[in-house]
Amino acid sequence: MIKFGWLNGITGDYSSYYEPSQAAVSVAIDEINDNGGVLGKPVELVAADNLSTVEGAVQGFSRLVDVEGVVAVGGVESTGGLAIRDSANELEIPVFCPGCGTPELDDAGGEYIWRITGSDTDGGTIAAQFARDEGIQRVAIMAQNTEGLSEPADIFKEVFEEGVGGEVVADVRFNPGRSSYQAELAQAFDANPDAVYLAAGHEAGSVILREWQRRGYGGKFFVSPDLVTPPIGSLMPELEDGVAVGAIAAYDTESPAYQSFAERFKAKTGEDPAAGVYDANQYDQYIALALAITKAESTEGADIAAAIPEVLSPGGVEVFSYADGVRELEAGNEINYHGASGTLDLNDANNLAAPLFGEQFIVDGAWTQVDVLELDPALSEVLDR
Structure with a gap:
């Protein structure tokens, strides 16, 4: 054995x-x-x-x-x-x-x-690329103070400010495990951003988004990969059709390996594979x-x-x-x-040499890939300066 x-x-x-x-x-x-x-x-x-x-x-x-x-x-x-x-x-x-x-x-x-x-370095950069391509100029950041969540927010901030030329009008950091984040939400939305970049775990993210809904703030979210999950996708209709936008590792759905796996995964679960998980x-x-x-x-x-x-x-x-x-x-x-x-080709640092990323919207209560992304090399270079 x-x-x-x-x-x-x-x-x-x-x-x-x-x-x-x-x-x-x-x-x-x-x-x-x-x-x-x-x-x-x-x-x-x-x-x-x-x-x-x-x-x-x-x-x-x-x-x-x-x-x-x-x-x-x-x-x-x-x-x-x-x-x-x-x-x-x-x-x-x-x-x-x-x-x-x-x-x-x-x-x-x-x-x-x-x-x-893929790396959160790419994920944070792609979120900044979304903002640039949609003409977003003013962004508030809400980021959880834990490993894997604060870093992509820092990367987004650097690329958005230095590569896109945008303005971060509020940078709000919070600890998880609380029953309310009303003060943090108010701090972010009182700055009148065009959009909010939210980097959070599922538990804190769910609370934040429900409070956002109850208070009727409106606006748009770019979310970290940790929130591109089925529970967030089905959380509320107010996040659908581009109100919440995420980027996650995409699958090569034409690959024989994917097609074989997807068939057996669906037989076991009744669901199709989801890149977000x-x-x-x-x-x-x-x-x-x-x-x-x-x-x-x-x-x-x-x-x-x-x-x-x-x-x-x-x-x-x-x-x-x-x-x-x-x-x-x-x-x-x-x-x-x-x-x-x-x-799964590897580079010298034991990472994927060429990861795929997919742009995700919530449609009919589920995260749905709307595009496969190519990262703008000019934005990646911001982090090397």
Whole structure:
């Protein structure tokens, strides 16, 4: 038996991602085991709740590694990924981050951590690009004081001011876990912005948006990726049709890997995959991990870490499933796994070389992709100055 760890926010701010993420990883584990397991052994998934906090991530990682004996860990978000990064490197435990947007992983995530989604650096920049393209000149920021939420707000502010030439008329930071944010809302909207950039977790974001509705402020929101989730999509009709705008990692829906995953995901859940909850990324991490172990012919952390770039980078036979990847590897061929979430080609910092982003509106109670975005290179260069 080979154990894979899944360290996820089952409770707390990230809990809205849990059910579709859990379904996606189940699809991956079933696919691996239905095709002979890994190195002839069945795979078991061991889950731990990171409580959507730093402390919970550290405790959950310790249990998975020290008690359960997992060979690798997946599922973590920005908070958890940063919390366990040093321990993963020290203990040589490979870690996949299917939803870690934090800019702290942009340049050097560590030898044992791989991010297979886009960065919040890109997300904050794209939000500023939205504002520019819609002629927005005055923006108020409301941002939660937690890892993974304050950073994209800082990036948005820098790009909006220096790249777009806009004005941030209020910059309101708040702590989560409160029953009301009326004072913060008043501070933002009393500045008469053309739009509000809201970076918050699901719990605080829901409270803020309901208070916004009750007070009839009107206006427009650009939201961080953490709010592009089904519960926010169905929260209220006042946010529909472009009132709330988000940008999240987009899927390559034409890929055979996506189409196969989507069919099995829908059979399990009754729903289509949704890019906003990173379900295809959650699936991809375990297929990639199983292929890396097959390539390495080892479950030692250092061997797996060396093999991960080898099964995800250009140059080999392109494969779209675990079975096809194993077949090519057993034939002695190099492979390039193209995942359900898209190409997983990596750069030198263990991040995606070319992530896709989709512009999202709420339509009929659900976030809906209205466009696939290309980031304006001129705005990205603002951050390099």
